[in-house]
Amino acid sequence: LPSHIGFIGLGNMGFPMFSNLSSKIPATSTVHFYDVVPESIQRGLKESGAVAQLDPCSSAREVAEKSEMLVSMVPEGKHVSAVYLDPKDGVLGATDLSGKILIDSSTIDTATSLQVGEETAKRHPRAHFFDAPVSGGTAGAKKGSITFMIGCAESDPHLPILKLLLSLMGHNIYTCGGPSLGLTAKFCNNYLSSSITLLNAEMFNFAIKSGMDPRILQDILKTTTGCNRNAQWANPVPGLSPDAPSSKNYAPGFKIEYVKKDIGLAIAACERVGAKLALGPTTWNTYVEAGQDDRCAGKDSKVIYRWIGGDEE
Template identity: 30%
Template sequence: MAAQVLGFVGLGRMGGPMSGRLVEAGYEVCVFDANGAALEAAVGQGARAASSPSDLASRADIVFVSLPTPDIVRAVVLGEGGIASGSRARIVVDLSTSGPRTAKLLAEGLAKSGKIGVDAPVSGGIAGARNGTLAVMVSCPRETYETLEPILKIFGRLFYTGEKPGLAQTAKLANNLLAAAALVVSSEAVVMGVKAGIDPKVLIDILNASTGRNSATQDKFPRAILTRTFDFGFATGLSYKDVRLCIDEAEAMGVPMVAGAIVRQMLAVTNAKFGPDSDFTSIAKVVEEWAGVEIRG
């Protein structure tokens, strides 16, 4: 059994499996979530429940956070009764996609209470969280990274981006923009093929054997679009949030994102039409409706 006590706040679709992997690895894990059912499920796997983020940070040495939006992350970490007010934790790791400006704010706020902020957003979806095959992007002081490395490896493959707060968040936003862009453009291309009379499965096979292959054609179309299930596992609202964050950060840096703005608009349409809880593969349904055809494999 490891000597450190680990804390985990946010036991949703990603945080639940990730906290479970820490328990399975033999760590003593203290957990908190505002959702009682999620908290009960984690306790059932062997974790111990805390009564608040502050209580958790008073019982754990290292705290991990996996939450849906930057506002929630900031409130849970720096707000009243938040992690920063806990007496024991010295390292706080944000696994969320919260953006580089939030990462900097957290690092500065946590430093005031003698804690080190680490941004370590992950990519790879629910299956990656469950199986320990996530890409984990990390930025923090090198010494802190070396402390965290054996624990973070439980989640997947590590990519150290440097010491500056927000570098890992920037990498994650770049990834999520490209993932959404691939889905948007692939949807347009496949709908065009279907309207011309090509079997969509044949077209996807052609693309995946050719230079047009991408993460959407290789994974999302076969699993969630050709099957008409639209259940890849990533919410439209979260994808829209991530792409908006990316565009905002790029503009703040003076980096033009013309194509990125179009992707953001397509997500805005999908979000408005199907709702934030819909799967982001619903983007394909928007293009289908405009073209008057359906992609059926």
């Protein structure tokens, strides 16, 4: 691996990814990092358990100037645009990005990702931009076990170095075929996981209200046709999955507001290619309404169970 690596965006996912990265590369390497929020930079400096040298930077552009490879992990397309395209402080404003590898792991719209890729190719023909969104939640990010879905072909010559870097933060690395297809895979995943969470919330609530011990249902769902992993390790009912946000007063985790974003992205992407959806709009509306409820706003998406009527305080 190169000895100068960059990281931009140290939030709920970014901070543990940054911590894994900076504690697994050699002490002679440097991680150059940036977040718009000064407290996040301080946290990065003080709490990451880094082995490598840490260099807090004052812009995304400075990170890009100093790093040979970088990863960005920010909320939405507009933030990715700011990180890469801002005329003064953006990554692409760096004077020379020759041979550098830029990886965006945020879950954003494909149009913005493709635009950043095209601008990179136009302004820095010898730099390489990849979409590589992740799945596995904050628990997976802490353990370093997240899955990366890279928007590139299996034959891409940069794959070995991408794998070397990303394997410091995750266990499973998939190539999805070409630019923005990592995001397509991510939309499929999040549409499924958020829909399954809602379905689990409905049926566990029903079972509990009917007088059934939810642990029995959880056990049954290990072997029956309704079986799903979320019912086991990310159950929305408090106490059923000890490591899940539902057992930690729904502390995020994956904020409920991001479900609105991700299902919205999936619906828009399906519309673009004419893929019909029956449940999407209902699921989206349900999460949007729940996100506006005081008991749910700002909490982990599993709090949908509270909105459905379970976990009554």
